[in-house]
Amino acid sequence: MQVTTVDCRADDAAQQFTASLRGTGFAILKNHPIDSSLVEQVYADWARFFANPNKRDFLFDPDDQDGFFPYLSENAKDHAQKDLKEFFHYYPWGKCPDYLRADTDRLYGQLRALASILLNWVEDNSPEQVRNAYSMNLSDMINESPGTLMRILNYPALQGSEQPNAIRAAAHEDINLLTCLVASTEPGLQVQDVKGNWHDVDCDPGNIAVNVGDMLEMCSGNYFPSTTHRVVNPVGADSKKARMSIPLFLHPRADVVLSEKHTAGSYLTERLQELGLK
Numbered sequence: 001m002q003v004t005t006v007d008c009r010a011d012d013a014a015q016q017f018t019a020s021l022r023g024t025g026f027a028i029l030k031n032h033p034i035d036s037s038l039v040e041q042v043y044a045d046w047a048r049f050f051a052n053p054n055k056r057d058f059l060f061d062p063d064d065q066d067g068f069f070p071y072l073s074e075n076a077k078d079h080a081q082k083d084l085k086e087f088f089h090y091y092p093w094g095k096c097p098d099y100l101r102a103d104t105d106r107l108y109g110q111l112r113a114l115a116s117i118l119l120n121w122v123e124d125n126s127p128e129q130v131r132n133a134y135s136m137n138l139s140d141m142i143n144e145s146p147g148t149l150m151r152i153l154n155y156p157a158l159q160g161s162e163q164p165n166a167i168r169a170a171a172h173e174d175i176n177l178l179t180c181l182v183a184s185t186e187p188g189l190q191v192q193d194v195k196g197n198w199h200d201v202d203c204d205p206g207n208i209a210v211n212v213g214d215m216l217e218m219c220s221g222n223y224f225p226s227t228t229h230r231v232v233n234p235v236g237a238d239s240k241k242a243r244m245s246i247p248l249f250l251h252p253r254a255d256v257v258l259s260e261k262h263t264a265g266s267y268l269t270e271r272l273q274e275l276g277l278k
């Protein structure tokens, strides 16, 4: 299973990108417009946040879902063990420590702008029948959507006392339309193929991994697969290293129709209940 690395400056970047999503649910972007020094700054800023016990002052709001989710608070659907991670959900309208807001918001803005371009690429390269079934332009689905969130993830160094079978992020699919994931500081991300085999997603520092979520799978009538992925635990000397990553989850407005059965709002509520987050 080959996830394509797409050069955003290539003439056929949109076609290559969409073909990789269709084939694997993933694509990697290089030469993208996200400012790499800003990414480094945001990682450094948030490493300070996670190292500070005051992080608990920003505990997440169960209704609005903004804020800090402590270590061992989320389990993947049908997985008993909690993931070995802590994270912060940043929404422009939500809570955020003052000293982090400016840089975090800039990165959110850059990823959000890239996301619109990518959704247009997907739209333009969807077969006519698939495109006609979208209830509106894909990039319009997320316009002024309060639900699009940036998750700053920290997977602490392993202590050796973790529960057996507990992993950094158990196998799951993303709920949203598309995810733009700023390359992690460490390896570990894997994607599953249709035969059940796992493959490393090689995303060099500085690149952006993009993956299809369940909402795009649903509104494309399964044309784009929302592939199962996970983050495995490091071994040997690497187990002493923490790992950070920053996905932007693109969520349509709640009233956007995804299928005959679901709007984005009704689907999200169902999924958050399964995750134990609501």
Ligand SMILES: O=C(O)CCC(=O)C(=O)O
Pocket: 151, 153, 169, 174, 181, 184, 189, 229, 230, 231, 244, 245, 247
């Ligand atoms: O940390 C990563 O590389 C992936 C995280 C992820 O899949 C998620 O938070 O949904």
Ligand SMILES: [Fe+2]
Pocket: 172, 173, 174, 229
């Ligand atoms: Fe994910």
